[in-house]
Amino acid sequence: MGRQYVIAGNWKMYKTAEESREFVRALAKEFSDAPGLTVIVFPPFTSLQAVSGLDPRVHIGAQNLFFEEQGAFTGEISALMLRGLAEYALVGHSERRQVFHESDGDVNRKLLAALAAGLKPVLCVGETLPEREAGQTLDKVKGQLDRGLAGVTGGDWERVIVAYEPIWAIGTGRNATPQQAEEVHRHIRGTLGEKAPGRAIPILYGGSVKPENSLELLAQENISGVLVGGASLKVDQFSAIIRSGLKLLGA
Ligand code: PGA
Numbered sequence: 001m002g003r004q005y006v007i008a009g010n011w012k013m014y015k016t017a018e019e020s021r022e023f024v025r026a027l028a029k030e031f032s033d034a035p036g037l038t039v040i041v042f043p044p045f046t047s048l049q050a051v052s053g054l055d056p057r058v059h060i061g062a063q064n065l066f067f068e069e070q071g072a073f074t075g076e077i078s079a080l081m082l083r084g085l086a087e088y089a090l091v092g093h094s095e096r097r098q099v100f101h102e103s104d105g106d107v108n109r110k111l112l113a114a115l116a117a118g119l120k121p122v123l124c125v126g127e128t129l130p131e132r133e134a135g136q137t138l139d140k141v142k143g144q145l146d147r148g149l150a151g152v153t154g155g156d157w158e159r160v161i162v163a164y165e166p167i168w169a170i171g172t173g174r175n176a177t178p179q180q181a182e183e184v185h186r187h188i189r190g191t192l193g194e195k196a197p198g199r200a201i202p203i204l205y206g207g208s209v210k211p212e213n214s215l216e217l218l219a220q221e222n223i224s225g226v227l228v229g230g231a232s233l234k235v236d237q238f239s240a241i242i243r244s245g246l247k248l249l250g251a
Contacts, residue, residue, distance in 0.1 A: 005218060005245035006161065006202050006225030008040040008122070009232025010063065010090065011047075020047035021054065023235060028055040030239035034251035038225075039242055040088055041232070045077055048085040061088030061122065064096060067109035079117035088120045092148055094167045104147035111160075112151055120159040122227070123148045124206070125188075129168035137166075138187050145191050157196040162188060162203045163227045169207025171229060178216045178223075181205045185222035211240035218248050 015023065020043045031039070042061040043051055052060050062085075066076035082089060090096075091114060092107035102110075107123070114121040125144040127137045141164065152160060164184050169175050176184075185203050192201045205217055206227030217223055225245070231237040 002036055003249060004036040004038070004200075004202070004224060005249060006038045006040065006204055007238075007242045007245050008042065008061070008088075008163075008204060008225065008227045009238050010042045010093070010206070010227055010229050011044065011233060012063070012095070012229060013044060014233055015043060015047060017047045017050035020044075021050045024051045024054045024058050026235045027239060028058055030235060031057070031242045031246065032251075033057050034246055034249055036249045037242070037245055037251070042088070042090055048082070052085045059088065060086050061090060061120075062086040063090050063093065065089050065091070065110055065114060065119075067106070067113040069113075079113045079119055082119060083117050086119065088122055088161070089114045090163075091121050091123050092144070093124045094126055094165060094170060098167070104144060107144075107148050108150050111148060115152065115156045115159060120161060122161040122163050122204070124163045124165050124227070126165040126167050126170075126207070132166065132168065137184060141184060141188060142191055145188065145195075149195060152195075157199045157201065160196075160201055162192065162201060163206050164188060164203060165206035165227060167207075171208070173208050175208035175210075175213050175217070176205070178213075178220050181217060182220040182222055185220065189222045209241065211237055211244070214241040214244040215247065218244055 040059040091110040096102045111121045127140040202224040204225040204227045209226045209228045210231045
């Protein structure tokens, strides 16, 4: 099987339903489909209905979910409720971990709930700057993978995606160099190989991905795509990153 790229945009708390719909319509005009390319956007919950099913080339994901199916959990959204509206779901984004105090245990329950509901979870992992400087990057990421992916079995591995997002690179304009990213991706590939032998689990890089650095990042052997924050909010920038992927696919 040839190379495959996932180009994903995490919109965070930006865009109304109307803005989201316009964005997806405009984005769809900017790229043509190619074998091996998957484009995903992660709008806020309130935009999911507006963009779901709008264009078959733009896949839709949720930014979060709660692990219970239903109940007295004011303000939460379950995996069951996302079914039919979203195909993917981010779990454990560093903003969820840091701002909303989600533990690895919470993240694991969310990932398992997403899988149980037929969604494709994107598990986000990554180290802080002090952890990198203390040489703890690989241990930190390994621990997050071990705890986040606990209990995943059999065919469910087919739907798992991992995103490596060094926290010091998110929203800072300071991306990991392609070499720094590749080193961690290779390590993640090894860890996943032990957990799920023979499965080609996509590993995305995230953290200040822009049109200018996307080609070199995507060219790394163990980088199977990118998770883009800020630069995914503008059609011209996000489509330029998609075109980097298309270029490497030879499309
Ligand atoms: P950024 O965000 O591209 O704005 O750094 C990435 C992310 O948080 O997923």
